Amino acid sequence: MKKAIVIGATSGIGKELARILHLNGYAVGMAGRRTELLRQLQGELPGSRVREIDVSSADEAMTLLKELIREMGGMDLAVIGSGVGFVNPGLYWKREKETIDVNVSGFAAVAGAAFKHFSDQGSGHIVGISSIAALRGSSEAPAYNASKAFVSNYLEGLRQKAIKSGAAIAVTDIRPGFVDTAMMKGKGLFWVSSPETAALQIYQAIARKKKRAYVTKRWSLIALALKVMPDWIYDRF
Numbered sequence: 001m002k003k004a005i006v007i008g009a010t011s012g013i014g015k016e017l018a019r020i021l022h023l024n025g026y027a028v029g030m031a032g033r034r035t036e037l038l039r040q041l042q043g044e045l046p047g048s049r050v051r052e053i054d055v056s057s058a059d060e061a062m063t064l065l066k067e068l069i070r071e072m073g074g075m076d077l078a079v080i081g082s083g084v085g086f087v088n089p090g091l092y093w094k095r096e097k098e099t100i101d102v103n104v105s106g107f108a109a110v111a112g113a114a115f116k117h118f119s120d121q122g123s124g125h126i127v128g129i130s131s132i133a134a135l136r137g138s139s140e141a142p143a144y145n146a147s148k149a150f151v152s153n154y155l156e157g158l159r160q161k162a163i164k165s166g167a168a169i170a171v172t173d174i175r176p177g178f179v180d181t182a183m184m185k186g187k188g189l190f191w192v193s194s195p196e197t198a199a200l201q202i203y204q205a206i207a208r209k210k211k212r213a214y215v216t217k218r219w220s221l222i223a224l225a226l227k228v229m230p231d232w233i234y235d236r237f
């Protein structure tokens with residue numbers, strides 16, 4: 001039986017993905033800070049395991065992830081969906097810092113620990129949930145967009161590292177557009193998908209071991225527009 005660990009499984013996209021992985025025959029380990037929600041989901045998914053992990057305590061998070069891997073008897077798939085996001089045009093440092101602690105330091109810590117595990121094992125699959133926001137900066141949420149650029153770039157680095165080492169480690173960068181979860185904030189939202197639809201498309205990208213996937217698929221059009229848009233137009237948004 002394949003074993004998957006989803007970090008950030010207490011709500012939203014990660015929770016739905018844990019359900020889909022379970023339905024598709026994976027033994028699932030789930031992590032996040034809200035233990036009560038983890039226990040509820042564990043009750044729904046027989047045989048699953050849970051661990052309270054706060055990725056912003058990076059050293060502790062790496063130790064706890066290793067413990068969960070040991071408890072599960074291994075790991076074939078690591079999904080890192082933990083993330084926070086704030087609309088923060090006032091640049092309040094508390095929010096910028098939390099975004100960096102969770103989405104940058106926390107992400108690098110657990111992605112690195114997962115990569116080392118797969119390196120030792122000679123195979124595995126790392127999936128990081130970045131965002132369409134990775135493509136350009138944002139005046140409304142500077143730290144969030146920058147943190148997602150970090151996630152996507154870090155994943156590309158891990159992919160190159162895997163290829164150079166010859167290990168059979170797949171790396172998938174998931175870039176959602178708007179998904180109707182607690183995190184979705186802001187004005188002028190469009191093409192909003194349900195977490196169920198987003199998780200299903202993420203599962204399909206995982207099954208195909210895609211390098212990167214926009215979720216839902218039509219967000220690849222927005223991605224293209226963002227990539228080619230000159231600064232003088234982008235800066236007016």
Ligand SMILES: NC(=O)c1ccc[n+]([C@@H]2O[C@H](COP(=O)([O-])OP(=O)(O)OC[C@H]3O[C@@H](n4cnc5c(N)ncnc54)[C@H](OP(=O)(O)O)[C@@H]3O)[C@@H](O)[C@H]2O)c1
Pocket residue numbers: 007008009010011012013014031032033034035053054055056081082083084085102106129130131132175176177178179180181182183184
């Ligand atoms: N919703 C969107 O429109 C959208 C768009 C693009 C990308 N994304 C990305 O998708 C991912 C999932 O977000 P979501 O939309 O499903 O929102 P969500 O429901 O708020 O889920 C966020 C998840 O991250 C976990 N998390 C937050 N801080 C954490 C920490 N310090 N340690 C461990 N886990 C932590 C949360 O668990 P606890 O609070 O229990 O710790 C929760 O399970 C995020 O990385 C987000 O940036 C979302």
